[in-house]
Amino acid sequence: MTTSTGPTVVGFPRRTPEEPLPLSQYASHREQNGLVLSHLPNGVPVWLVTRHEDVRAVLTHPKISANPDNEGFPNVGETMGVPKQDQIPGWFVGLDSPEHDRFRKVLIPEFTVRRVRELRPAIERTVDERIDAMLAAGDRADLIGDFALPVPSLVISSLLGVPPADRDFFESRTRTLVAIRTSTDEERATATRELLRYINRLIAIKEKWPGDDLISRLLATGQLTSVELSGVLLLLLIAGHETTANNIGLGVVTLLANPQWIGHERLVEELLRLHSVADMVALRVAVDDVEIAGRLIRKGEGIVPLLAAANHDTEVFGCPHAFDPERSERRHVAFGYGVHQCLGQNLVRVEMEIAYRKLFERIPTLELDVPPDGLAFKYDGILFGLHELPVRW
Amino acid sequence: MRVTVDRERCVGAGQCALNAPEVFDQDEDGIVTLLVREPEEADADGARAAGDLCPSGSITVHED
Ligand code: HEM
Numbered sequence: 540m541t542t543s544t545g546p547t548v549v550g551f552p553r554r555t556p557e558e559p560l561p562l563s564q565y566a567s568h569r570e571q572n573g574l575v576l577s578h579l580p581n582g583v584p585v586w587l588v589t590r591h592e593d594v595r596a597v598l599t600h601p602k603i604s605a606n607p608d609n610e611g612f613p614n615v616g617e618t619m620g621v622p623k624q625d626q627i628p629g630w631f632v633g634l635d636s637p638e639h640d641r642f643r644k645v646l647i648p649e650f651t652v653r654r655v656r657e658l659r660p661a662i663e664r665t666v667d668e669r670i671d672a673m674l675a676a677g678d679r680a681d682l683i684g685d686f687a688l689p690v691p692s693l694v695i696s697s698l699l700g701v702p703p704a705d706r707d708f709f710e711s712r713t714r715t716l717v718a719i720r721t722s723t724d725e726e727r728a729t730a731t732r733e734l735l736r737y738i739n740r741l742i743a744i745k746e747k748w749p750g751d752d753l754i755s756r757l758l759a760t761g762q763l764t765s766v767e768l769s770g771v772l773l774l775l776l777i778a779g780h781e782t783t784a785n786n787i788g789l790g791v792v793t794l795l796a797n798p799q800w801i802g803h804e805r806l807v808e809e810l811l812r813l814h815s816v817a818d819m820v821a822l823r824v825a826v827d828d829v830e831i832a833g834r835l836i837r838k839g840e841g842i843v844p845l846l847a848a849a850n851h852d853t854e855v856f857g858c859p860h861a862f863d864p865e866r867s868e869r870r871h872v873a874f875g876y877g878v879h880q881c882l883g884q885n886l887v888r889v890e891m892e893i894a895y896r897k898l899f900e901r902i903p904t905l906e907l908d909v910p911p912d913g914l915a916f917k918y919d920g921i922l923f924g925l926h927e928l929p930v931r932w
Numbered sequence: 933m934r935v936t937v938d939r940e941r942c943v944g945a946g947q948c949a950l951n952a953p954e955v956f957d958q959d960e961d962g963i964v965t966l967l968v969r970e971p972e973e974a975d976a977d978g979a980r981a982a983g984d985l986c987p988s989g990s991i992t993v994h995e996d
Pocket residue numbers: 605631632633643695774775776778779780782783786816817820821822846873874875876878879880881882883884886887
């Protein structure tokens with residue numbers, strides 16, 4: 540049954556210095572009947588979804604699509620240099636089942652819990668090397684630029700089989716993509732092109748001389764064309780870079796303020812929930828008339844499930860704004876839900892766990908080098924995070 | 933308690949193998965496999981959590 544009263548119309552969620560993640564706006568939206576209606580920065584109306592239950596319902600509905608080529612798909616503005624679907628055939632986060640599933644199935648074996656466990660020693664080495672470099676350079680660092688950004692990039696490039704000599708090139712280009720404040724649209728487009736060109740060269744090399752790496756194994760399955768494979772690799776590279784970096788950075792801030800929890804086994808899970816850096820990543824559009832939370836959503840209407848809102852829903856998480864690794868409720872949607880739930884999630888968990896453990900073990904006197912109210916949060920990008928994180932020891 | 937899995941729906945997120953490794957595993961394709969059909973009391977909470985967390989609805993926990 541649909542609700543008879545019209546939807547409440549609200550402003551599009553805005554991050555501000557007072558509230559770098561707009562949780563109080565979300566709390567008030569959750570009080571409204573059904574879903575709330577808002578307008579994208581470009582003026583197009585769109586549904587905001589803020590309850591845990593409704594976010595899960597949207598992300599599993601067979602008539603709600605993740606394909607940006609569908610009429611009405613929400614355009615939230617900044618695109619992180621990501622090309623359109625028709626230009627990158629392997630960009631499967633933008634495909635629906637069953638087309639999506641073909642790509643996902645080929646990749647799952649590379650990201651299982653067991654597989655990721657095998658990568659631990661390599662990840663530990665990467666983390667240690669970055670800490671060595673910070674310590675060698677003095678008693679201060681920018682933890683984002685010197686640690687949180689390079690670690691995921693180096694980890695993914697070693698997983699893909701990028702030769703060590705090329706990893707700095709790789710890292711610098713992915714960093715340009717992330718630096719929305721300091722890089723231009725054109726620089727980001729150039730970086731994407733350079734990365735794709737490099738990826739294609741790497742594929743050609745692995746075709747001739749296969750190694751023990753993800754690219755060689757994917758080639759061996761014979762399931763993907765080389766054009767599809769390059770799109771898949773670009774997706775792995777982009778999807779896992781800034782997301783992980785933002786989580787590492789915000790997590791360090793939270794742990795410096797709550798040092799009693801350092802080393803707790805459920806730390807990473809709670810940090811993922813609390814910060815929900817991918818709040819506005821899982822955009823959707825209705826491809827038929829559907830009903831969510833008693834509201835009729837018409838074919839072609841855009842939907843914005845807000846993952847941070849769901850993760851701070853008081854119906855599911857008691858005292859949701861508190862950082863409490865001992866809470867018993869585990870159903871956060873920081874990695875989304877449904878068939879697109881993050882493929883890299885097990886890798887991220889291990890990366891974050893190792894990053895925090897090594898940082899606080901090896902630099903026990905680590906502290907902020909800015910007052911807490913001077914932290915440079917991101918207000919303009921899709922992801923929640925910090926531009927810089929000055930620390931000293 | 934009885935647990936059933938639908939391997940066709942599975943998207944290999946790995947939440948089950950992570951949260952209830954006594955009950956679930958991922959095969960070499962990364963797809964869910966059941967290690968025990970009727971978990972012991974000690975593993976029941978883990979199995980329930982896996983059912984709650986599974987993003988693709990591949991796990992059903994029957995409380996009979
Ligand atoms: C803390 C870090 C991360 C967060 C918060 C995160 C979050 C997400 C979210 C919310 C989605 C779902 C998007 C949607 O439904 O439209 C997603 C999908 C995805 N993520 Fe992540 N991610 C992270 C790290 C990674 C890493 C490290 C990788 C790869 C190595 C990765 C690869 C992917 C891929 C390939 C998808 C698409 C899966 C599909 O469509 O089936 N992510 N991620």
